[in-house]
Amino acid sequence: MKHVLIGTALAAMAVTGASAQEVSLGRFFGACEDAGTDTTTSVGEACIIQSIINAADAELDGISVNTLPTDWGNYYDQIIAAYAGGEPPDIHVMHRHRVPQFAGLGALAELSGDLAAAGIDVNDWAPAALDAVSYEGGIYGVPMDFHANLWHVNMEIMEAAGLVNDDGTPILPTSPEELLAHAAMVEEATGHDYLAADFAQFPIGVRLVLALMWQQGENIFTEDGTATIDTEAARNAVTAITQLFDAGHADPQLNYADSQQAFLNGEAAVLVNGTWVVDFYDAEAANPDVALSDYYVADFPTLFDEGATWADSHMWAIPASLQRDDPETYQAALRVLAFINDHNIDWARTGHMAVRNSVLASDAYAGLPHRDEYAGTAAIARDTPASDSYGAIQDVLNRELQAIWLTGKSLDDALSDAELEVQDLLDG
Amino acid sequence: MTNQRRGKRGLTQTQAAAILLLPFLAVYAAFLVYPFFRGVWISLHDWNLLAVAFNPDAREFVGAENYVRTMWGRNMEWGLFASPVMQTVGVLGIGLALLGYRAGRLTRSTALALGIAGALFFLLPGFHPGEDGRWYDRRFWPTVGNTILFVALAVPGVTVTALILAAALDGETRAKAVLRTLFFLSQVLSVTVVTLIWQIMFSPRQGLIANVTEALGGTPVTWLTNEQFAMAAIVITTIWWSLGIAMILFLAGIQDISKDIYEAAAIDDATGIKAFWYITLPNLKRTVTLVVVLQIILHFQVFGQAHLMTQGGPNDSTQVLVRYIYQTAFRDSELGKASAMAVFLFVIMGAFSVVQFVVGREEE
Numbered sequence: 117m118k119h120v121l122i123g124t125a126l127a128a129m130a131v132t133g134a135s136a137q138e139v140s141l142g143r144f145f146g147a148c149e150d151a152g153t154d155t156t157t158s159v160g161e162a163c164i165i166q167s168i169i170n171a172a173d174a175e176l177d178g179i180s181v182n183t184l185p186t187d188w189g190n191y192y193d194q195i196i197a198a199y200a201g202g203e204p205p206d207i208h209v210m211h212r213h214r215v216p217q218f219a220g221l222g223a224l225a226e227l228s229g230d231l232a233a234a235g236i237d238v239n240d241w242a243p244a245a246l247d248a249v250s251y252e253g254g255i256y257g258v259p260m261d262f263h264a265n266l267w268h269v270n271m272e273i274m275e276a277a278g279l280v281n282d283d284g285t286p287i288l289p290t291s292p293e294e295l296l297a298h299a300a301m302v303e304e305a306t307g308h309d310y311l312a313a314d315f316a317q318f319p320i321g322v323r324l325v326l327a328l329m330w331q332q333g334e335n336i337f338t339e340d341g342t343a344t345i346d347t348e349a350a351r352n353a354v355t356a357i358t359q360l361f362d363a364g365h366a367d368p369q370l371n372y373a374d375s376q377q378a379f380l381n382g383e384a385a386v387l388v389n390g391t392w393v394v395d396f397y398d399a400e401a402a403n404p405d406v407a408l409s410d411y412y413v414a415d416f417p418t419l420f421d422e423g424a425t426w427a428d429s430h431m432w433a434i435p436a437s438l439q440r441d442d443p444e445t446y447q448a449a450l451r452v453l454a455f456i457n458d459h460n461i462d463w464a465r466t467g468h469m470a471v472r473n474s475v476l477a478s479d480a481y482a483g484l485p486h487r488d489e490y491a492g493t494a495a496i497a498r499d500t501p502a503s504d505s506y507g508a509i510q511d512v513l514n515r516e517l518q519a520i521w522l523t524g525k526s527l528d529d530a531l532s533d534a535e536l537e538v539q540d541l542l543d544g
Numbered sequence: 545m546t547n548q549r550r551g552k553r554g555l556t557q558t559q560a561a562a563i564l565l566l567p568f569l570a571v572y573a574a575f576l577v578y579p580f581f582r583g584v585w586i587s588l589h590d591w592n593l594l595a596v597a598f599n600p601d602a603r604e605f606v607g608a609e610n611y612v613r614t615m616w617g618r619n620m621e622w623g624l625f626a627s628p629v630m631q632t633v634g635v636l637g638i639g640l641a642l643l644g645y646r647a648g649r650l651t652r653s654t655a656l657a658l659g660i661a662g663a664l665f666f667l668l669p670g671f672h673p674g675e676d677g678r679w680y681d682r683r684f685w686p687t688v689g690n691t692i693l694f695v696a697l698a699v700p701g702v703t704v705t706a707l708i709l710a711a712a713l714d715g716e717t718r719a720k721a722v723l724r725t726l727f728f729l730s731q732v733l734s735v736t737v738v739t740l741i742w743q744i745m746f747s748p749r750q751g752l753i754a755n756v757t758e759a760l761g762g763t764p765v766t767w768l769t770n771e772q773f774a775m776a777a778i779v780i781t782t783i784w785w786s787l788g789i790a791m792i793l794f795l796a797g798i799q800d801i802s803k804d805i806y807e808a809a810a811i812d813d814a815t816g817i818k819a820f821w822y823i824t825l826p827n828l829k830r831t832v833t834l835v836v837v838l839q840i841i842l843h844f845q846v847f848g849q850a851h852l853m854t855q856g857g858p859n860d861s862t863q864v865l866v867r868y869i870y871q872t873a874f875r876d877s878e879l880g881k882a883s884a885m886a887v888f889l890f891v892i893m894g895a896f897s898v899v900q901f902v903v904g905r906e907e908e
Contacts, residue, residue: 189852189855192875193870193874193875196593196594196874196875196877197593197874199594199597200593200594200596200597201597202597217594218594221594221595221598222598223594223598316766316768316769316857316858317769317855317857369748369766369769369770370748370766370769371768371769373747374747374748374749374766377749377750378749505876507875507876508875508876511871511875514857515857515859515860516859518857518858518859519858519859519860522769522770522771522857522858522859523771523858523859523861525859533682536678536682537682
């Protein structure tokens with residue numbers, strides 16, 4: 117009996133040892149130390165994604181997933197350097213806006229022939245999700261979400277300012293003039309700022325201005341690569357925001373952490389931030405130690421002619437080199453992607469919008485906190501035209517807009533400088 | 545040294561020296577000399593980092609185009625009053641060099657260095673885009689200016705603070721030994737830890753500085769997002785971080801000064817600050833030069849503080865050269881242009897190394 121036991125143990129070790137296929141995984145979203153393997157209870161982007169990865173590591177036979185240490189702010193620099201050095205991770209997360217840059221060079225594996233065999237049903241993806249991972253007729257990734265800018269609202273402040281409808285929803289502005297008027301009402305009733313957002317560091321302010329340009333039917337550059345920033349639409353969009361700074365209803369100097377803190381401390385009626393924090397703010401609002409208690413999520417309001425808010429998608433990709441040179445690891449990587457695809461509902465718990473029709477139609481999805489409050493966002497989701505220089509263009513806009521509200525650069529100078537620089541980038 | 549004595553194992557001194565130097569030279573050649581020339585070579589190409597990784601033929605020799613695209617512009621002109629402040633400083637520098645050399649106050653090489661620096665200050669800022677002209681890269685020269693400003697603030701900051709601390713902490717009491725260790729401790733931290741500590745310190749909401757300001761009835765300063773304070777914030781962080789080595793060098797220098805001089809001075813009633821001014825300081829001249837030049841070379845390479853604390857902002861006011869090189873190479877994949885900027889940085893730091901070499905020789 118003893119021999120049998122030892123023999124079985126040895127055989128088991130030999131089997132797992134021989135077939136444990138290691139898959140390296142690169143991602144942003146931040147670190148979560150003790151995510152565990154329970155994908156249904158974790159809170160926040162970092163912990164939810166890590167619990168899904170841990171679960172894949174535990175549940176997929178013969179596959180071990182190794183999450184590489186990467187830093188959010190430098191993520192794409194690291195991924196580019198890894199590709200240039202010939203050792204990219206076997207799977208990595210990316211945004212849809214990076215697809216032209218990476219797929220255009222042949223860096224990403226074209227997956228359309230292998231997805232079905234791996235258990236990923238492309239037909240279950242929402243059309244916009246399929247579109248997000250497609251490039252020149254091929255499929256270069258597995259989509260995970262749509263994310264967009266929302267208005268996170270402190271209903272207590274709105275109530276005090278008389279900005280609540282009979283049905284309990286907040287009254288949001290429908291024009292730049294109304295925006296200013298509402299801000300004045302909040303100021304008068306509570307002494308608090310109306311609007312908080314990261315205007316000082318990450319490009320949340322850029323996304324705000326972009327949304328207000330799209331709402332006027334304009335964009336920062338055209339499909340054929342002409343920069344159109346020094347325009348009336350841009351002036352209107354920027355002025356809609358700077359009027360709040362000028363009147364003291366918003367503070368342009370808060371960065372991401374500080375603006376979020378201001379909102380949670382109950383010092384601002386509205387925080388402009390993405391879908392990724394809905395579950396986190398919801399959990400914070402339930403915490404009696406946090407000033408924010410009555411939390412509501414609203415679609416980005418339409419201040420001009422048509423609805424629009426900045427949006428993007430997270431997706432998972434596999435390097436072309438892996439598909440070509442290492443079929444075993446490639447198959448293992450596909451199984452991990454299938455696992456992530458199967459857990460789309462868990463990821464949607466962050467607040468992101470799901471990509472699979474079956475999930476979107478499910479009761480579990482509809483029952484997620486605040487989900488019904490921003491149901492209109494999917495229809496108004498927008499982004500700039502595709503470009504290899506997306507990251508650099510965002511940086512130019514971020515710099516010039518910050519120059520306007522942080523350093524007093526004149527609107528005309530900033531917009532004409534931004535247009536020149538973006539045109540240079542587009543001309544490449 | 546012409547009679548080379550043979551050692552026990554039959555090696556001449558030269559041979560022994562060669563063998564001992566070989567490992568260093570091999571590593572130096574492989575990891576410094578080769579990459580440097582490779583960098584210069586890349587800077588002469590249109591070289592996309594990602595594209596070349598997938599297709600080695602995707603690079604193209606373009607000569608000096610990367611340098612032109614970085615440092616020059618369209619319809620450039622030279623004007624006497626294009627940048628009056630810098631150009632006046634340049635003229636003053638030239639004048640000072642001439643006068644100083646005539647009066648015998650400056651040695652020939654110092655006067656020459658000052659004269660050349662003055663001429664550069666006079667000539668270079670005079671270039672500006674004429675009508676309908678523009679810089680090809682609007683951000684490069686302001687970035688160079690920010691880097692120089694950072695060096696100009698951080699180097700005296702570190703030097704003076706370290707010198708004062710060294711003078712105060714020189715001695716054998718237990719408290720001084722503990723304080724010396726404490727002040728040195730910040731030096732061993734990595735840039736990530738240092739910037740994390742100071743981001744919390746500077747935070748207008750939770751930060752220590754904000755809390756103190758509020759307790760005193762003031763409004764907290766938004767250090768990292770205010771154009772007037774952002775550079776100061778990263779300079780303060782840098783001084784705190786890189787104090788240690790300078791302090792140790794000064795302590796070593798101070799302990800080298802003979803106690804007899806202090807005793808003699810004490811008889812003439814020169815103690816405390818007087819003794820520091822008239823004895824310690826003049827005797828530390830060489831150490832000061834060493835510390836200053838080392839700091840200049842070190843701080844021209846500033847990256848982490850600006851990258852992690854302010855992301856170069858607001859409005860590029862803390863954008864520094866190495867961060868710009870990093871972004872150009874890894875965010876924009878423009879390895880050729882990034883290498884051209886790196887070569888430029890090398891020339892600046894090389895110039896300061898030459899200054900150190902010349903000053904060091906003069907004093908011998």
